Amino acid sequence: MLEVTKLAKGSLYVHFENKEAISHAVVEYYIDKQLKLMNAALAGSGSVKKRLFDYFEVFLNPEIPPFEGGCPFLNLGMEVDDTNDVSRRKIKKTIDTIHKKIRTTIQEGIDNREFRNKWNAEEFAIKAYAMIEGAIMMKKITGSAKQMKTIEKLLKMEVEENLL
Numbered sequence: 001m002l003e004v005t006k007l008a009k010g011s012l013y014v015h016f017e018n019k020e021a022i023s024h025a026v027v028e029y030y031i032d033k034q035l036k037l038m039n040a041a042l043a044g045s046g047s048v049k050k051r052l053f054d055y056f057e058v059f060l061n062p063e064i065p066p067f068e069g070g071c072p073f074l075n076l077g078m079e080v081d082d083t084n085d086v087s088r089r090k091i092k093k094t095i096d097t098i099h100k101k102i103r104t105t106i107q108e109g110i111d112n113r114e115f116r117n118k119w120n121a122e123e124f125a126i127k128a129y130a131m132i133e134g135a136i137m138m139k140k141i142t143g144s145a146k147q148m149k150t151i152e153k154l155l156k157m158e159v160e161e162n163l164l
Helices: 009-015 019-042 048-059 072-080 085-111 121-142 146-161
Strands: none
Touching (some): 019 048, 019 085, 048 085, 048 121, 048 146, 072 121, 085 121, 121 146
16 A cells, blocks of 8 residues: 555555554455456447456456456455454445346346346356456466466356357
């Protein structure tokens, strides 16, 4: 934060009441960035398939990760799950928002007959988000993009399999 804001450590408390307020601001920053990236990919132009692929490529690109240090929600979520209820609720709401956006994007493809009617958008949205998070974590821990590329390939294959 000090590097980004160009403030001295003591100056942070001029802008924030306490450490908890700083923590909340960090969570809000990552929420805003995550949702902007997701919305840009999924609300773009082109087919629903293309937009889903764009989303996968944004979050599963090992060369240009959207966040340094791994997924902030995975990192922060594990830290605040039982210590900071306000941040935990914000992260949960964001995960729910991401899940809903993936689900409604797939449903749009079903409704406009791009995808099979029997494809379960709800289940795929849960699976896709969990697989992306897992891939980011494995990349960070192993230092290898192999698992990340495999996850991207599997998600794209499932989208392809459900095309009409």
